[in-house]
Amino acid sequence: MQTVFTQTKMELKLFFRETLPLLFTFIVPAVSFVVFGLMFQTNSYDGLDYFQAYIPSMIAIIIFTTAFFSMGLQIVIDREKGVYKRLKGTPLNQSAIFTATVIKGFFAIYVGVIEILLISKFGFGSGLTEHPYEFLFALTFSSITFFSIGFIVSSLAKRMQTALGIAMILMYPMMFLSGATIPLEAYPEVLQKLSVIVPLTYVVNTLRDGWNGTLFTSGSLVDLGVLAGILIVSTIISIKYFRWTD
Amino acid sequence: MNKSVIELTNIVKSYGNVKAVDGISLQVKKGEVLGIIGANGAGKSTTLEIMMGLRKPDSGSVKVLDMDMTVASDEIKQKIGIQLQQTALYDRIKVKEALELFSSYYVKKRDIKEIIQTLGLEPYLNKYVKNLSGGWQQRTSLALALINDPEIIFLDEPTTGLDPQARLELWACINKYRAEGKTIILSTHYMDEAQRHCDRIAIIKKGKLVSCDKPKRLIELLKNRDGTMEDVYLQYAVER
Numbered sequence: 511m512q513t514v515f516t517q518t519k520m521e522l523k524l525f526f527r528e529t530l531p532l533l534f535t536f537i538v539p540a541v542s543f544v545v546f547g548l549m550f551q552t553n554s555y556d557g558l559d560y561f562q563a564y565i566p567s568m569i570a571i572i573i574f575t576t577a578f579f580s581m582g583l584q585i586v587i588d589r590e591k592g593v594y595k596r597l598k599g600t601p602l603n604q605s606a607i608f609t610a611t612v613i614k615g616f617f618a619i620y621v622g623v624i625e626i627l628l629i630s631k632f633g634f635g636s637g638l639t640e641h642p643y644e645f646l647f648a649l650t651f652s653s654i655t656f657f658s659i660g661f662i663v664s665s666l667a668k669r670m671q672t673a674l675g676i677a678m679i680l681m682y683p684m685m686f687l688s689g690a691t692i693p694l695e696a697y698p699e700v701l702q703k704l705s706v707i708v709p710l711t712y713v714v715n716t717l718r719d720g721w722n723g724t725l726f727t728s729g730s731l732v733d734l735g736v737l738a739g740i741l742i743v744s745t746i747i748s749i750k751y752f753r754w755t756d
Numbered sequence: 757m758n759k760s761v762i763e764l765t766n767i768v769k770s771y772g773n774v775k776a777v778d779g780i781s782l783q784v785k786k787g788e789v790l791g792i793i794g795a796n797g798a799g800k801s802t803t804l805e806i807m808m809g810l811r812k813p814d815s816g817s818v819k820v821l822d823m824d825m826t827v828a829s830d831e832i833k834q835k836i837g838i839q840l841q842q843t844a845l846y847d848r849i850k851v852k853e854a855l856e857l858f859s860s861y862y863v864k865k866r867d868i869k870e871i872i873q874t875l876g877l878e879p880y881l882n883k884y885v886k887n888l889s890g891g892w893q894q895r896t897s898l899a900l901a902l903i904n905d906p907e908i909i910f911l912d913e914p915t916t917g918l919d920p921q922a923r924l925e926l927w928a929c930i931n932k933y934r935a936e937g938k939t940i941i942l943s944t945h946y947m948d949e950a951q952r953h954c955d956r957i958a959i960i961k962k963g964k965l966v967s968c969d970k971p972k973r974l975i976e977l978l979k980n981r982d983g984t985m986e987d988v989y990l991q992y993a994v995e996r
Contacts, residue, residue: 593844
């Protein structure tokens, strides 16, 4: 237990020293939220006001960037440097490294979420959710699902450049074809259909359902089902292919 | 006194179709400095990494400190210290943080202050490891290898890439721990080092142990009696 705590503390310390994950977790979503907010805060989206739609959206982006950059990419960087190989030569258990990495992911996401909530409440004077537990459930479930995808990235990519490339390329569809930024209704029909294959679409929907108290209705079954499917498949792939050392 | 602390028996390890280690048996005695030499790709690192418990051999047995690696690797790792070829640390970790982190992994701990003082790391404690010169990175790795006051110290090419002064200084450090009776196993490409500092030298060629003896004895066996370790290397380790 003590080792997990020490390892997590170190992971967090290192996380706050990395520019790219910090930028994508705490700066890009927050800035986008403020800019969109200033432009569109009076708009409504499919029956939701700006805040009901875009607080969950920005949090979806935070989940994506944390899973892909702070976890997937960072693991590849550390593995390439031989960090995990060196640790294997100590009595430290690999499950402690795994636990520390996952806790770091949750920490990054929850801090990012608090940041967005503070901006909404004190920057825009918006009300927050009346369904905190439903939202927390949606948030945690979506995060775990995306962590499992992050581990696929670090299973497939052997080099830092590969992992960075994958994360950067996927960032575009994740941000723009999931409904997280531009409303899907604004796209031509072909692009709208593409959103079906973007995993973050289901996170956006699930988080919106959680935020607005419609998570446990039949309307969210498909989204939750798809995320559960992704989680199961990614976990199987990661168990088969993920290695701390090469 | 001449007890074996490491016993490798008929170790085989392949990567795909390549046999990196092809039936090596080797015993290391308590308190000796054993040097492993051989060409790049001969299997030095793989052999070392098998002894460190980082890689599992395809067949053969590894006993360290009378314990079998397959059943007691955690206990073994409490009692050995390792240094890899790469510095192998987090990009953004500082020297002091690395020392504290690694110290937390072990039951038995050597006084960190004493290690810092012996290795002269004091001025670098708050610097990022990756910003240090090669020599100081290697000293940091050496410090981490000593942090649990290990009985056996493994060093994979500790002096490669260092300038002559840094090499001499690193050896001065290593010899301090040798004087305490630690067993030290290292690989090197520098024959002068091997000759001067090692009690015995194991020569590996294409995954096989071709010879293992005292440097003096290896030199005596050469046809040319005025030979050096370089000649020994050329005789045994090089493919012709």
